[in-house]
Amino acid sequence: MRALLEGNRVSRISVRGFAVASATAVTTVGAVVGVASGDTQPSNDNFEATAADTTLLADIPAGQQAQVQTASLAQQADAQAYAADATAKKSAEESARLQAAKDAKSKKEAAEAKIEAAEKAAKAAEEAKEREAEEKASRSETRDASSFSAKSSYTVAEVQAMARQMVPADQFQCFSNIVNHESTWNYQASNPSSGAYGLVQALPGSKMSSAGADWQTNPATQIKWGLSYMDDRYGSPCGAWSFWQANNWY
Structure with missing residues (x-):
């Protein structure tokens, strides 16, 4: 019986010691905080309150001591930060x-x-x-002029019809503009001062012989030569017309 009482006494003393240590730690932290905040003198009331608390902690049953041992705030903060x-x-x-x-x-x-x-x-x-x-x-x-029958003379309408059949459709208007300015569609037009001749006023007119020996009398031969000249020098009749507009000659 005495041994049993001694055992209970040891248990209560152990609990009491744990409570005192815990209370002391709390009081110490409070004292440090007080110093940090300007309170240089720790209050005796804190120590007295701690003593009173230890008495209460000593009365906690041994089976509930685990509830007292909680994780520290620092550990919780570290876990949350992690x-x-x-x-x-x-x-x-x-x-x-x-x-x-x-x-x-x-x-x-x-x-x-x-x-x-x-x-x-x-x-x-x-x-x-x-x-x-x-x-x-x-x-x-x-440009094949041989498909047209040779005649002794040609009207403007006939010459224009030849040109429409020989000049690509997308280039005809440009070709026509040049011929209008150079000869007004007169295949026998001649410039006595320069020697230019024909629909496109070749200078000299004899240049058109490369397209046919009948260059003086056959509009188809003149059209053939004029197309070749415009293509070789300006890329197309429209290219020649653009140059003519800027220079009044081509």
């Missing part, structure tokens, strides 16, 4: 991953757009080349 850091790090990594994916998609789209633009440019150039070849072939066909 969790916040981990969350921030995870969020940053996710943001970086999403941005990298977005950048990669943008680069891919830009590369695809560049390839598409290059393909369109190549296709346009090829189509332009084909059109140019077709136009050249068409001009070669329409």
Whole structure:
């Protein structure tokens, strides 16, 4: 029986010691805080209150001592800070991953757009080349003056009809503008001061012999030569007309 009482006494003393140590730590922290806030003299009331508290803590049953031992605020703060850091790090990594994916998609789209633009440019150039070849072939066909029967004389309407059949449709108006200014569609027009002759006023007129020996009397021969001259020197009748407008000659 005495041994049992002694054991209970040891237990109560141990609890009491733990309470006193805890109270002392709390009081010490309070004293430090007081000093930090300007209160240089610790109050005796604090020590007395601590003593009273220890008496109450000593009466806590041994089975409930675990409730007294709680985690410190510093440990809780550290745990919260660690969790916040981990969350921030995870969020940053996710943001970086999403941005990298977005950048990669943008680069891919830009590369695809560049390839598409290059393909369109190549296709346009090829189509332009084909059109140019077709136009050249068409001009070669329409410049054949031998398809017109030779006559002793031609009216303006007949000469214009020849030109419409020999000059490409998209170039006829430009060709007509030049002929209107140079000879008013008179295939026998002659400039006595310069020696220019014919519809396009070739200078000298004998240049047109390269298109046919009948250059003096056949409007088709003159049209053929005039087209060849405009194409070789200006690229087309419209190119020649642009130059004529700027210089009043071609």
